[in-house]
Amino acid sequence: xxxxxxxFREALxxxxxxxxxxxxxxxxxxxxxxxxxxxxxxxxxxxxxxxALFLGGMGVVSGLAGHPTAFALAFALAGAMFFGLGGGQRAxxxxxxxxxxxxxxxxxxGILLISKAKSGEAxxxxxxxxxxxxxxxxxxxxxxxxxxxxxxxxLFYKEFLFVSFDRETARTLxxxxxFWNLLLYFTLGLVIAFAMxxxxxxxxxxxxxxxxxxxxxxxxxxxxxxxxxxxSAVVAAVVGFSLSVPxxxxxxxxxxxxSGALALLAWPVRVMQRRG
Amino acid sequence: MTSLITFDHxxxxxGRRVVLSDISFDIPAGDFLGLVxxxxxxxxxxxxxxxxxxxxxxxxxTKALGLRFGYVPQRDSVDYGxxxxxxxxxxxxxxxxxxxFRRPSKSDRDLAHAALDHVGIGNLxxxxxxxxxxxxxxxALIARALVGEPNVLVLDEPTNGMDLVSTTQILGLVRELHExxxxxxxxxxxxxxxxxxxVDRIALVVERGFRIGTVADxxxxxxxxxxxxIPVDVDEMHGHRIVVARRSQPERLEARxx
Numbered sequence: 001x002x003x004x005x006x007x008f009r010e011a012l013x014x015x016x017x018x019x020x021x022x023x024x025x026x027x028x029x030x031x032x033x034x035x036x037x038x039x040x041x042x043x044x045x046x047x048x049x050x051x052a053l054f055l056g057g058m059g060v061v062s063g064l065a066g067h068p069t070a071f072a073l074a075f076a077l078a079g080a081m082f083f084g085l086g087g088g089q090r091a092x093x094x095x096x097x098x099x100x101x102x103x104x105x106x107x108x109x110g111i112l113l114i115s116k117a118k119s120g121e122a123x124x125x126x127x128x129x130x131x132x133x134x135x136x137x138x139x140x141x142x143x144x145x146x147x148x149x150x151x152x153x154x155l156f157y158k159e160f161l162f163v164s165f166d167r168e169t170a171r172t173l174x175x176x177x178x179f180w181n182l183l184l185y186f187t188l189g190l191v192i193a194f195a196m197x198x199x200x201x202x203x204x205x206x207x208x209x210x211x212x213x214x215x216x217x218x219x220x221x222x223x224x225x226x227x228x229x230x231x232s233a234v235v236a237a238v239v240g241f242s243l244s245v246p247x248x249x250x251x252x253x254x255x256x257x258x259s260g261a262l263a264l265l266a267w268p269v270r271v272m273q274r275r276g
Numbered sequence: 277m278t279s280l281i282t283f284d285h286x287x288x289x290x291g292r293r294v295v296l297s298d299i300s301f302d303i304p305a306g307d308f309l310g311l312v313x314x315x316x317x318x319x320x321x322x323x324x325x326x327x328x329x330x331x332x333x334x335x336x337x338t339k340a341l342g343l344r345f346g347y348v349p350q351r352d353s354v355d356y357g358x359x360x361x362x363x364x365x366x367x368x369x370x371x372x373x374x375x376x377f378r379r380p381s382k383s384d385r386d387l388a389h390a391a392l393d394h395v396g397i398g399n400l401x402x403x404x405x406x407x408x409x410x411x412x413x414x415x416a417l418i419a420r421a422l423v424g425e426p427n428v429l430v431l432d433e434p435t436n437g438m439d440l441v442s443t444t445q446i447l448g449l450v451r452e453l454h455e456x457x458x459x460x461x462x463x464x465x466x467x468x469x470x471x472x473x474x475v476d477r478i479a480l481v482v483e484r485g486f487r488i489g490t491v492a493d494x495x496x497x498x499x500x501x502x503x504x505x506i507p508v509d510v511d512e513m514h515g516h517r518i519v520v521a522r523r524s525q526p527e528r529l530e531a532r533x534x
Contacts, residue, residue, distance in 0.1 A: 031358055158371050158379075166354040166368070172327045172347040173372040173424070220359050220404060 005242050014134030014142055015237045015255070018195040021146035022207030023233035024153060025188050027225050030212035032164050034083070036099045037185075038208035041079050041192045042201040043106040048075030049197065050113035057118030073193040075106075080189030084182040129200020131241070131251040138198060145194045149187045160184050161222065203252040207233055210259035217266035232262045278305045280343055280428060280460060281326055286335035288321045294333065295321045301479065301488045303462065305340075305427075308454045309488075310471035311464045313481035319464050322481060323432060326462065346426030348417045350433045356406040362416045363388055363401040369420040391419040395449060411442035415449065422453070428460045429453065435470055447474045468500075473516050495519065 005012070029038050052068035079102060087098030153160065162170045163180040171177045195204045215229035240255030281303040289295045295318045303309055303326075313319050324330035325337045327345055346369070354365075366388040367380045374380055380388075392398045395415040400408065405416060414434055421429055431450060435443040451474045454461045465471045472478065472495055479488040482503050487494065494500070495517050500508045507522040 031355070033357070155377055158374070159376075161358075162368055162371055164355070165358050165360065165365075166349060168349045168353055169347050169368070169420075170371075171329050172345055172430075173369075175372070216359070221361065222359060222364075225359060 005245050008132055008241075008245055010136050010139060011132045011134040011251075012238070012241050013136075014139040014198055015131050015241055015251070016234060017139060017142040017146055018199050018204070019207050019211075019233035019237040019255075020230055021142075021149060021191045022195060022204060023211035023229040024150060024226060025191055026208040026212035026233075027215065027222075027229055028160065028164060028184060029188070029208050030216060031225075034099075035205075035209050036096065036103060037083050038188070038192065039201070039205045040083070040099045040103040040106065041076050041189055042196045042204045043103050043110065044079040045072040045076040045193045045196040046201055047106040047110040047113070048072040048193075050110040050117065051075075053117040054113040057116075069194070069197065072197060073190070076189040076193035076196075077186065079106075080185040081182060084185030085178070129196070129198060129203055129252055131199060131203070131255075132245075134198050142194055142198070146191060149191055152183075152187060156180070156183070200252055203255060206252075206256040206259050210256070210263050211236065214259075214263045214266045217263065217270040232259065232266075236262060278340065279303065280305050280307075280340045282336075282338045283322075283325070284336045284338070286325065286332040286337050288318070288325050288330060289333055290321075290330075296481070296486055298335070299486050300335075303428075303460065305460055306458055308451070308461045308474070308476040309463070310475035310478045311462060311481060312466065312468050312471050312478055314466055314483075317481045317483055318486075319466075319481050320432070322479070323430065323462075323464055327430065340427075343428065344424065344426045346421030346424050346429045348414070348421045348429070348431040348434060350436060351410060351413055351417065352437070353432075354405075354417070358405075360405050361401070362392065362397070362403050362405050362408070365405050365416055366391055366401075366420045366423050369423040373424065388419070388423050391423040392416070394422060394453075395419045409442070410438050411445055414438075414442075414446050418446075418449065418453075426459075428462060431461070431463045433465055434463065435465065435467065443470060447471075450474065468519050469517075472519070491517070 026038070029035055048071035049068040052071035083095075083099065083102070087093065087095045089095055089098075159175065159180050163175060163177045164184070167177045192204055195207075199207070211229040211233035212225065214232040215225035215227070218228045219225045236255050236259040240258040241251055243249065243258075244251040244254035279302040283299050283301050285298050285300055287294060287297040288299070299322075311319050311322060321330065325332060327347065328339070363385070367384060369391075370380065370384045370387065374384060389398060389401060392401050395418050397412055397415045397419070400412060400416070405413065408416065418429075418431070429450070434446055434450065438446065447470060450461060450463065453459050463471060463475060472491055475491065477488065477490050478494040479486065480494055480503050484503055484505055487499065487503060495510055497508060497510050500510065500519060504521075509520045509522060511518045511520065
C-alpha cells in the first residue's frame with residue numbers, strides 16, 4: 001500500500017498545496033458566508049477552460065487548447081471582481097442570487113462548450129479534476145501561486161479581518177474597504193483558478209468549506225480556526241488520498257468523504273464544549 | 277467655542293437622489309448632539325457626511341484639522357460569527373494607528389485593557405464577543421471607539437433593541453464619558469424620549485425637514501407638532517421630558533378607512 005502511495009507522491013504534494021491554500025482562504029469564505037462564491041468562481045474557471053478548448057478546436061485562437069490557464073484565470077478573476085464589488089446589488093438583485101446565476105450559467109456554458117470542442121473528451125478531465133495527474137511541475141506552479149497569496153494573507157491579516165468583521169467602522173477609520181475586499185476576492189479567484197484545474201470544482205469547493213467549518217466547530221479564536229482548518233484539510237488530503245489509491249477509489253470524493261467525517265466528528269465536540 | 281464640524285448649505289444624497297438639501301449647522305467642541313428622527317429620514321446620510329464617507333452634492337462639510345472620530349456602529353452591524361475575544365475587537369480601534377504589516381504591541385493591548393476598564397467591562401477582556409449581553413457588546417464597541425483616542429465619539433443607534441435597564445445604563449455611560457472626558461459626542465437615534473434627557477442639543481431630521489437647537493428649543497409641542505406632522509404633548513416628570521403623540525380620534529380613523 002505504501003509503495004503504491006509513494007508512486008503517486010507528486011500528486012499528493014500537489015493536493016496538499018491546494019488543501020493548505022484553500023483551507024486558509026476558506027476561513028474567510030465561511031465566516032463571511034460567501035461559500036457559494038467559491039463554487040461559482042471554480043465553475044467560472046472551468047467555463048474559461050472550456051471556452052479555451054472550444055476556441056482552440058475551432059482554430060479561432062490557435063494554441064489556446066494547450067494553455068487554458070489564461071482563460072481560467074481571466075474568468076475567475078473577472079468573477080472575483082464582480083462578486084467583490086457586490087455583484088448585482090446595485091441593480092437590486094440579492095448577492096446570493098447573483099452568485100447562483102453565475103454558478104448555473106458558468107456550469108451550463110462549460111458543459112455546452114466542452115460538448116462542442118474538438119478535443120472535448122480528452123480534456124473533460126479539466127472540469128472534473130485529476131488529482132492523480134499532478135506532476136512535480138504542476139506542484140511548483142501551484143506553490144508559485146499559493147505562497148505569495150498566503151504571505152499576503154499573513155501580512156494583511158488585520159485589514160482582511162477588519163473589513164470582513166465590521167466594514168462600516170473600518171471605513172470610518174480610513175480603510176479603503178472596497179480595495180481590501182477586492183484584494184481578498186482576487187486572492188480567492190487566483191487560488192481557485194489554478195487549484196480547480198487539478199482538483200476540479202467539487203474538491204476545491206470542499207477544501208474551501210469543510211475544513212473551515214471543522215475549524216469553526218472546534219476553535220474559539222481566529223488563529224485556532226486557521227490552525228484546525230489547515231490541519232483538517234491536510235489530514236483529509238493524506239487519508240483520503242492514501243485510501244483512494246490502494247482501494248481504487250476516485251481521489252477527490254475520497255478526500256471529501258474524510259473532510260465530511262472530520263466535520264461530523266467535530267460537531268459533538270462542539271456540543272459538549274457548549275454544555276461544559 | 278471652536279467648531280469641529282461645519283455644514284455650510286450642504287445638500288446630501290445618493291446619485292441623483294437628494295435626501296436633505298441646503299442644511300447649515302456647526303458642531304462645536306464639547307457638544308453633546310443627538311441626531312434624532314425616524315428611519316429613512318436622513319440621519320445616516322448626515323452621519324456619513326460627518327464621517328467623510330459621503331461627499332455633499334452641493335455646499336460643503338468642513339472638519340477641523342486633526343479631527344478623529346471614534347465610531348460605534350449599530351450593534352447588529354458587526355458579524356458575531358467571527359470567534360473574536362472582546363480584547364481583539366477593542367484592538368481594532370487602533371489598527372489604523374498600528375499601520376500596515378505590524379501587529380498590536382503591548383502598549384496597544386494596555387490601552388485596550390484601559391478602555392475596557394473605562395467603560396466598566398475590564399473583566400470581560402478574554403470573553404468571546406458573541407457571548408456578551410446586548411449592553412456588554414455595546415460597551416465593548418464603545419471601548420473600541422475610545423481606544424483610538426478620538427476627539428468626537430459617534431454612536432449610531434446605541435440603544436436599539438435594548439431593554440429599559442440596558443438603555444439607561446448605556447445612555448448614562450455616554451453622558452458620563454461626555455462630562456468626565458469632555459468628549460464631544462454625536463448620538464444618532466430614532467428614540468426622541470431617550471435622547472432628549474441626555475444630550476445638550478438635538479438635530480431633528482424628519483421628512484418635513486431639518487431643525488437643530490438646544491433641547492429646550494426643540495422639545496416644545498409647537499416645534500415637534502410642526503416637524504412630525506401629528507399633534508404631540510410634551511410633559512415633564514421628575515425633571516425628565518416626555519413626548520407623547522396624541523391618540524388618533526376614532527372618527528378620524530373611520531374617515532381615513534372610508
